[in-house]
Amino acid sequence: MVLAELGGSISRALQQMSNATVIDEKVLNDCLNDITRALLQSDVQFKLVRDMQTNIKHIVNLDDLAAGHNKRRIIQQAVFNELCKILDPGKPSFTPKKGKTSVVMFVGLQGSGKTTTCTKYAYYHQKKGWKPALVCADTFRAGAFDQLKQNATKAKIPFYGSYMESDPVKIAVEGVERFKEENCDLIIVDTSGRHKQETALFEEMRQVSEATKPDLVIFVMDSSIGQAAFDQAQAFKQSVAVGAVIVTKMDGHAKGGGALSAVAATKSPVIFIGTGEHMDEFEVFDVKPFVSRLLGMGDWSGFMDKIQEVVPMDQQPELLQKLSEGNFTLRIMYEQFQKILKMGPISQVFSMLPGFGAELMPKGQLDSSNPKLMNESRIMRIARGAGRQIREVMEMMEEYKRLAKIWSKMKGLKIPKKGEMSALSRNMNAQHMSKVLPPQMLKQIGGMGGLQNLMKQMGSAKDMMGMGGLFGGGGD
Numbered sequence: 001m002v003l004a005e006l007g008g009s010i011s012r013a014l015q016q017m018s019n020a021t022v023i024d025e026k027v028l029n030d031c032l033n034d035i036t037r038a039l040l041q042s043d044v045q046f047k048l049v050r051d052m053q054t055n056i057k058h059i060v061n062l063d064d065l066a067a068g069h070n071k072r073r074i075i076q077q078a079v080f081n082e083l084c085k086i087l088d089p090g091k092p093s094f095t096p097k098k099g100k101t102s103v104v105m106f107v108g109l110q111g112s113g114k115t116t117t118c119t120k121y122a123y124y125h126q127k128k129g130w131k132p133a134l135v136c137a138d139t140f141r142a143g144a145f146d147q148l149k150q151n152a153t154k155a156k157i158p159f160y161g162s163y164m165e166s167d168p169v170k171i172a173v174e175g176v177e178r179f180k181e182e183n184c185d186l187i188i189v190d191t192s193g194r195h196k197q198e199t200a201l202f203e204e205m206r207q208v209s210e211a212t213k214p215d216l217v218i219f220v221m222d223s224s225i226g227q228a229a230f231d232q233a234q235a236f237k238q239s240v241a242v243g244a245v246i247v248t249k250m251d252g253h254a255k256g257g258g259a260l261s262a263v264a265a266t267k268s269p270v271i272f273i274g275t276g277e278h279m280d281e282f283e284v285f286d287v288k289p290f291v292s293r294l295l296g297m298g299d300w301s302g303f304m305d306k307i308q309e310v311v312p313m314d315q316q317p318e319l320l321q322k323l324s325e326g327n328f329t330l331r332i333m334y335e336q337f338q339k340i341l342k343m344g345p346i347s348q349v350f351s352m353l354p355g356f357g358a359e360l361m362p363k364g365q366l367d368s369s370n371p372k373l374m375n376e377s378r379i380m381r382i383a384r385g386a387g388r389q390i391r392e393v394m395e396m397m398e399e400y401k402r403l404a405k406i407w408s409k410m411k412g413l414k415i416p417k418k419g420e421m422s423a424l425s426r427n428m429n430a431q432h433m434s435k436v437l438p439p440q441m442l443k444q445i446g447g448m449g450g451l452q453n454l455m456k457q458m459g460s461a462k463d464m465m466g467m468g469g470l471f472g473g474g475g476d
């Protein structure tokens, strides 16, 4: 996941603390120092980090905590709350509505990823049934129109622009008019990238904004600038009515934590983050689920949304039957990975599961449930054929063995029929699951209580026959 390093460091600090037999002042201080170091490395402002440390110490008064209280959970919750506080601007952004025309204008520094992000934003909404369209009002950078045209064509999104016209205001107005007539509900206007000092380009941006009257202006910002994001966002906000921010290149930059917190400090809501160059490497940014994933605590609502997007409901009963018989083959793993891949980049999906890191699980193959059949020469052949390293194929086999072991213990797991899941059978399945899950993951979820809670949450996704149904989550 994005900021995997930061998340990993914080989780490790919390884990080390929970490994201690007694959590005293020293153990707590060590843990907070580790978290502080990780946040500073991510370029989060010193004052914010120091305040966070003070607040946690204030909340977690070890002497006051009655014996028997789960100190680790209290501390973890305090860390969670404080991180949310740092990242939450406390103000939601304007949200366009499907079926009702909205004009959204993108602004940002040169090379921040604006043009790429316009298409990602359009594609994201198109997948959800919107009718987006793209207007290229960037007449400054040669090749900007071609880039937008190429992206838009790939995603099958209508676009408007001109090679001849040099007035961005004229193009923007014509494009918006055209797409209003065509009943598009999300008209996206891409503008030229500019530097803070370029007053002429800032004036041009103001004029485009005045002429097209956007419902929302989105400021696109590259995460690599870290806490300097504060000044940049402020400069743009002074010229146009920035209503939301998208932070890009979160995949490659350790300073992403700093960028996100700095933007929050300007009271501008971050609505999406860019996590790669591809069209679907784009994630909704929501503070609580983001922090939850950062701490390895998962994001069930996001996971359920993803599942509902891709899993064909009619194919689920057959799969559940096979799994409940303990019959987990490489083919099943392959097919499930294929489905998961459709949900977006795999690391993104797995980071939504509590206890999972963002480690990539390689795509695998075939029908045998006997890993012994995979001898050395076969592994070499597969590696050659797939253009992969032998090490990667071997890692995949290890992963398969690990999953197969889990599923073999699943034998006898009750498969609920639609709507017949009772609290009792959910508890029974929770007990079954608690024996199957790796102890580390169970601990991360919050033990037996946490697992039962989780199943309840999953169960609230009614009519789900995906993972929710599998783990015992039909409606009561």
Ligand SMILES: Nc1nc2c(ncn2[C@@H]2O[C@H](COP(=O)(O)OP(=O)(O)OP(=O)(O)O)[C@@H](O)[C@H]2O)c(=O)[nH]1
Residues within 6 Å of the ligand: 108, 109, 110, 111, 112, 113, 114, 115, 116, 117, 138, 141, 144, 147, 192, 193, 194, 248, 249, 250, 251, 252, 273, 274, 275, 276, 277
């Ligand atoms: N790794 C990564 N690269 C990105 C991301 N978003 C954009 N890029 C890359 O950043 C580079 C610049 O992106 P553009 O979309 O051309 O930037 P721009 O802001 O439109 O550029 P100007 O029109 O010059 O202002 C391209 O190589 C993109 O592929 C992201 O989230 N992650």
